[in-house]
Amino acid sequence: MRHTLAVLVDNKPGVLARVSGLFSRRGFNIESLAVGVTENPEISRMTIVVRGDDRVLAQVTSQLGKLIDVISICDLPSSESVDRELVLIKVSADAITRSEIMQIVDIFRVKIIDVGTETLIIEVTGNQGKLRAIREMLERFGITELVRTGMVAMNRNTKTVNGDDT
């Protein structure tokens, strides 16, 4: 089972190494990890997608909680949160296939951000389902390069992942 964790950490050097090192030495599998600073410049937020049953999730959460630089950990169930990922896809495109690809891009409401004589670069933002769908559509043209940011996620409504010790 996949779990999405929002982890608030001190925005300090070495924190990413502490977190990723913990995952590797405890044998937890990270599916993706995205990190960036929050509205508070002292705090960074990691969105970590892990695969495992409830026991694994409990271990991941409590082991992460032991890291001094980790401020809070919040499980984001997909029913109560929204998630997005940005992907850049470089796809082969010649004069014949280009228009067909552009149609797909229109249907998915994504963007072409670079056009070359033999390739296009497409910027896709969306949830995991949309990313999978467009990738499947583009595969037959030949995807020559693909880069993903990793998923970010947020609670719906007023609920926040609050790290302040109030």
Place this chain on the structure above:
Amino acid sequence: MTDATISGAKALIECLHNEGVDTIFGYPGGVLLPLYDELYDADIRHILVRHEQGAAHAADGYARATGKVGVCLATSGPGATNLVTGIANAYMDSVPIVAITGQVPTPLIGNDAFQEADITGITLPITKHNYLIKDVNDLPRIVKEAFFIASTGRPGPVLIDLPKDITTDEIEFKYPETVRLRGYNPDTKVDTDAVKRAASMILQAQRPIIYAGGGVIISNTSSELLKLAETINAPVTTTLLGIGAFPETHPLSLGMLGMHGTRYANYAVQESDLLIAIGARFDDRVTGKIDAFAAQAKIIHIDIDPAEIGKNVRVDLPVIGDARGVLQLLLSHLREKQGKPIARSGAWLGKIDAWKNKYPLQYTPSDTVIKPQYVIKEIHKACPDAIIVTEVGQNQMWAAQYFQYEHPRTFITSGGLGTMGYGFPAAMGAKVACPDRTVIDIAGDGSFQMNSQELATVVKNDIRVIVAILNNGYLGMVRQWQELFFEQRYSHTELTGSVDFVKLAEAYGAIGIRAEKPSEVPSAISEALAADRATIIDFVVDPTENVFPMVPAGAAINEILEQEVTG
């Protein structure tokens, strides 16, 4: 003092004073020159070890003997990496130490400078937390945090990496009064509901057993444990690190459980219907085959570290919190419900007593060759109040089995990491911390040779420890496994002819005593106890003696190998 500035080195000394540090175990080096220059006049006892590993273990032994934070100090590069085993050892056994390492000057970090090692990177997985100081103004805060983190919650080692330029930079010194760490709050509130549920589970149980670990000793909960056991009339077994948490002379004591635990402790666990784990972590040396461990029992797990809950076994009721607070609350709930000791049916304790009588710890005594178990019993007879420190292997198990421990912090051993070479420097640290106590390192000839260089340290600093070497000429525990599981192919485990330990002791200016016959054992011990210097006793013991009972690795803990005993 507000106007004047002081160097980072001096500031560090001030910080250590503020933390009440009276002793440091250390070894100087290039980048530590400014700090050592300050230490020259400082009112802190610095004990110069002969290898940095000795410093880390000594700080560890100091901490375990007292509960205070132990401090070790090493230079950059190889000095720092030599601490690594000691830090890992302290991490596995939750021992509060602060390790301070020198580092190359900040502009050189990352340049593969002379004696540079990324010690914060190296120790990331084996410290509770670590720091690289990049600005001298952070130094007081970092030292304050380091001591706070090391000694609170589940204790553990914290490393501070100190670049040379930080020690010479100037700072307006002010020691912070409080610690503010957003991501660390060790004050766990005891969950009252969970404790209430624990109380009712205990009252319902027919065959309860308490399984006490090192956490009981760390949290100074021994007297509450004794009250709990007597209140609920439940037997108590301890882990290796829990030895001393419960008096082994008490009728409810079952001694140690697990691979080399008593048969009655293991049988009791297997037949219990309620296992009350306190400050213990269900290590594989305790549980054996995990699916078969306490299979009939409901499990209450009391621990300060939420990550230990459900890590190895399924737990029916977790109680997160400091063992002492939890047990105090539990006792008051039990008293409310039940004014006097629980009159449980006598069948359970009767069954256990029958096991105790039928399956005592046993070995074959001898008049001609010294049995290692006999040595331990004689040491116990001569000084039952000693602090016993051990190396790792057969010596450790015999020391755990045959010395009857009554008090916490009297048995100091490397449990989790199983570090050969730990005992002697740890004994040195314990003796420095408790100079009025008798401190004895129960050693093997293999383990002792891993840190025997510290003989120079104990002689030079008049640290009067006794090393009792159970010299069987083998890496005995490995030899035992080769005998039992590898068709007696003793591949590279024979150590005979390594060194004459008596001459080795004398070469360092210590006293060396050899005992070759059982009749010489008591006099050798009393001679060592009366000695005016550090002393090694070389007990030449039966090389074929094995540690029993034994649960083979991977077997259930009631699948026990035992030896034939005669005489």
